[in-house]
Amino acid sequence: MHASAPPYMHGWFHRLQAAARASLAHESHGDIRYIIVAERISIYQVDEDDMEVFLLLHSVVMHVTAALVILVYIPLSAPVKLLVRAFVKPLRKEDLRGKVVLITGASSGIGEELAYQYAKEGACLALVARREQALKAVAAAALERGAPDVLVFPGDVSDPDQSRRAVEETVAHFGKLNHLVANAGIWSSCSFDQVTNITAFTKLMDVNFWGSVYPTYYALPHLKASKGKLIVCSSAAGTVATSRMAFYNASKAAQLRFYETLRTEVGSEVGITILTPGYVESEITKGKGIQKTGEVAVDEDARDAQIGVFPVGRVEALCEVALDGIRNGDWYVTWPSMYRPLQLIACLAPEVLDWMSNAMYKEAATAQGRRPLGQRILEATGGKRLYPPSLLQPRIKTD
Template sequence: MEASSSLPHLSHMTQACSTRLNSAEVSSGSGGGGKRRWSAMEMLSMLKVGYTILRSETPATDLVNTFMDWAARRSLMLLAVFLPPYYVYKLTTSAFKAAAPEDVAGKVVLITGASSGIGEQIAYQYAKKGARLALVARREESLHEVAAKAKDIGSPDILVVAGDVSNPEDCQRFVQTTVEHFGQLDHLVNNAGVANVCWFEEVPDVADFKQVMAVNFWGAVHPTHCALPHLKKSGGKIFVKSSAAAVLAMPRMSFYNASKAAVLNFFETLRIELRNQVGITIATPGWIESEMTKGKHLSKEGTEEVDQDMRDSQVGLFPVVRAERCAEAIVDAICRGRRHLTVPTWYRAMFLWRMLAPEVADISQRLFYRRTAGSRGNQEKARRFLEATGVKGMLQPSSLQSSDIKRT
């Protein structure tokens, strides 16, 4: 738009706004049931924006974005009006859901990563409720052990399927096998995961960490894609385990953090796309009793190792939640149709710090995870400090000290 061609329009606009200003009330708060009158300041602000647009020689898209910037800032004031009734609505709906959780007795639940840790405990929680289970993991022998215990707890029918969630063919196979065996699928629990603990700069070859994304992200996406038609048919639910690290960006876990952030955003998007056809619950747990908090992780070479000194250095003074407690909260959240779950709940305060004061969050993490030349020595010091002060027994379940960790 040429500046010269804008002047006639500007003249008309200025004249109209001047007339409107002359008739406007300085305060819009007076008056009864009549129409709201624009204040002088509001009219001046609108005139300024209009003048900027008409005098501009920039492309139309830039002009529109200039207006949207102005409008968006002012729309934030609506939050003061919107939030109170919104939270009343949230509390009301939560109360209704709490009063009537889903009865999963006889329903079919497929759980990935079910051979240990949180996945194993989720299987037991569903078994208590009488659900039929399809247990998936790479370690078939461990799955049969979990299946036997789940059957004793109360599950009427259990299917064990060995499979690798990072393999699309395996995902198709274990979903299809589940549907063929039970005739339906009601809940899909995406739980499988793998973590790395190493400084990014010390990694010899980043290609060694493709497996982190393959297991954590694609290992949830592939089963979901295969199971979705069956879940839509049953009006079922999807659970996916992201991580607090997706929000907090924990040092030494860059690949893991990225994969869990991808999981979080993918399933938020999927929830919008599916509308209400399939429920989706996303968990962002903190440190939970699992093989990872027992010291099992990927080293800087991308190989699996068990290093409890490194675990003590990474987990530090953060309390570790028992897997059973976490699984109980997860199954309860799924049955109540909750959108999000954070265990333990105090991590939500850390999420707010990360969002509202990111610089402060960065500084605190840099202090907590200091990188020095003697990193191995620091790991040993962390372990000795935890043991000498007796804090370790308070912060970590006794199972974390066990050397009996399932491999591959």
């Protein structure tokens, strides 16, 4: 056997050769004669030089492809995409009247506002969240805004059985499912070395990742049947590594990659729009999340340390932009728009983003305790007054 063959193949080769010698040299089956000659058994093997050439070839192909995409495809396709977006997509915008939309995490924040935006367009709604009374209040408001019918399902989508029942009850009630909005999420903001209860942070993956995947799994056959759409509320944090949010960033990155992969698998059967918002008014930006001790609580000081001088957008503005993108069939919706160049920097010059993050979140002692730079600037300038009014009076729905 060839000297360069991997060791694990030697035993296999010799066993095959011995078996061939022991077999009949000639076996006849009708007019077909099979000749087995053990001494002539040969296995083509690739030595190390061949493999290096093979890898080099692929490397050259990928680099040339990347160069063609950057130098040719992007410059040529950009104006075409702009023309399509300006003149073609408005003519093909989806009519949502009578469509059935299932929204998870619908009791507050982005999920609540998306319910209202869909209601204004005449869609029927199925709303899922853990807080029943808050969910019923959202349902009543959605009916007032024009939704023909609203189904309420109190449940926890991080539980696969409850996700299954939410989808089944929606289809049983309305007879179909056109859109699934996977929106349920939870936040955390603390440095990794400040965590005192590491196991509590598994909840972030349970809610942010599996809480999207479970309802998607059960809804996908119905979405394929209706040629519907799947909308997932990820985050700019899934593309930009921001300090103090390691667990949250990881859960959103996993979510983002899952749905990008799913898009390649389902093709045109189901449209997938991924929302990657930045800081937007919600219970998250009110400070609700998993604290370093592992408890879910509201901590405005931790919120201010995280957001710092970054602006917080109005949830209504985000959802108007999001629904427009959903109806157009856009692959991604990023808002506020300032996060688009940040994503580009993260891709092309990650060291710059790393420096910015270190500088913004580096803590220093103050009269109020240790504060990162962003929070010190926020407090010194009174920039907190620019927060949306809902963040200045952070009432959290508890029922």
